[in-house]
Amino acid sequence: MSVSERDKYTGHMTTGHEWNGIKELNTPVPLVLLVFLSAAFLFALGYWILMPAWPLGDTYTKGTLGFDQRQHLAKQIEKNDSEQSRWIDPLVQLDFDAIQGNSQLMAIVDESGPALFEDNCAMCHGSDGDGGRYFPKLNDTSWLWGSDPNVILQTLAVGINSTHPDTRIAIMPGFGAAGVLSAEVIENLVAYVQSISSSHNTSIEQANMAGKEAYSMYCAGCHANDGTGNSVVGAPNLTDDYWVYGGDTTALTATLTHGRKGHMPAWDKRLSLSERRILTLYVLSLNQSVVTGDKP
Ligand code: HEC
Ligand code: HEC
Numbered sequence: 389m390s391v392s393e394r395d396k397y398t399g400h401m402t403t404g405h406e407w408n409g410i411k412e413l414n415t416p417v418p419l420v421l422l423v424f425l426s427a428a429f430l431f432a433l434g435y436w437i438l439m440p441a442w443p444l445g446d447t448y449t450k451g452t453l454g455f456d457q458r459q460h461l462a463k464q465i466e467k468n469d470s471e472q473s474r475w476i477d478p479l480v481q482l483d484f485d486a487i488q489g490n491s492q493l494m495a496i497v498d499e500s501g502p503a504l505f506e507d508n509c510a511m512c513h514g515s516d517g518d519g520g521r522y523f524p525k526l527n528d529t530s531w532l533w534g535s536d537p538n539v540i541l542q543t544l545a546v547g548i549n550s551t552h553p554d555t556r557i558a559i560m561p562g563f564g565a566a567g568v569l570s571a572e573v574i575e576n577l578v579a580y581v582q583s584i585s586s587s588h589n590t591s592i593e594q595a596n597m598a599g600k601e602a603y604s605m606y607c608a609g610c611h612a613n614d615g616t617g618n619s620v621v622g623a624p625n626l627t628d629d630y631w632v633y634g635g636d637t638t639a640l641t642a643t644l645t646h647g648r649k650g651h652m653p654a655w656d657k658r659l660s661l662s663e664r665r666i667l668t669l670y671v672l673s674l675n676q677s678v679v680t681g682d683k684p
Pocket of ligand 2: 559560561577581603606607608610621622624631632635640643648649651
């Protein structure tokens with residue numbers, strides 16, 4: 389049993405509690421703690437009055453400042469939208485020449501084009517637009533449908549052999565499978581096509597006369613007399629060194645026998661007009677000779 393007494397070193401009273409000879413001093417609460425507690429109390433009181441704080445069933449105390457997170461967010465979205473429309477509007481409204489001549493707009497194309505292409509196009513056309521077997525290269529000067537940006541924009545909107553009602557239609561008929569041409573005529577045609585392509589093999593030149601006649605009769609209507617193709621029907625140039633389906637004898641025989649019909653989806657429902665226009669300019673920029681203004 390202990391009683392409170394005055395501590396002889398500090399002059400404070402003790403509380404009367406003692407642990408193994410150590411006595412507890414009865415000192416006042418430190419001032420700094422009182423100051424902080426009062427400040428926190430005043431802050432909380434002020435916050436309740438000024439800001440939304442207490443839930444009241446299906447409403448809440450609104451606070452006298454009228455601050456509202458929801459309105460704050462709505463305003464921020466509105467601000468972002470108006471910043472975006474500053475560059476979306478010209479991308480949608482200006483013609484391609486004007487956009488290509490505007491370095492600020494082209495910077496947006498360079499910035500957003502690669503990600504849009506990677507997400508939507510690279511699985512068929514390759515990351516750098518390098519194409520692949522059955523999918524055309526987009527980074528060269530050889531175009532099935534032409535290099536005019538408005539043509540590319542239209543291709544992106546409606547697709548090729550797609551389910552879109554206005555789809556572009558590209559059909560290379562299957563002359564062998566349909567029984568129109570015999571295997572022998574197809575063999576001659578394959579040799580002829582190989583001989584007019586830029587990597588032609590002179591040793592097959594002899595076989596060409598028969599092939600040439602059949603070509604004028606069955607092929608020239610779509611691929612042109614000189615074999616340079618026709619972008620109105622998406623018929624490829626056969627005289628260059630580029631093949632979607634392959635230029636070796638086996639691949640060409642398959643093309644002529646069974647036909648070809650590439651599928652390119654329509655993007656008008658999946659990408660906005662501004663995104664399709666960005667992609668059009670991006671696809672054109674993949675081709676270095678177009679970047680330097682040296683159009684084919
Ligand atoms: C499912 C595969 C696939 C996807 C995805 C795809 N394409 Fe294609 N694309 C094709 C095929 C196949 C063709 C050639 C069709 C034909 O003419 O027979 C083509 C043709 C094109 C052409 C015309 C090329 C020329 O030489 O005229 C352009 C331009 C093009 N694609 C751009 C794009 C862009 C941009 C995207 C992304 C939004 C895209 N494609 C996504 C398969 C695809
Ligand atoms: C009705 C028009 C049409 C006719 C007729 C036609 N073609 Fe085609 N041809 C096309 C189209 C369109 C393509 C592209 C198909 C695709 O990619 O979807 C094509 C593709 C090809 C290809 C593939 C080229 C590549 O890059 O791989 C070859 C080769 C070809 N045609 C040769 C011929 C020959 C030879 C004949 C005559 C026997 C012929 N075509 C008749 C429209 C035609």
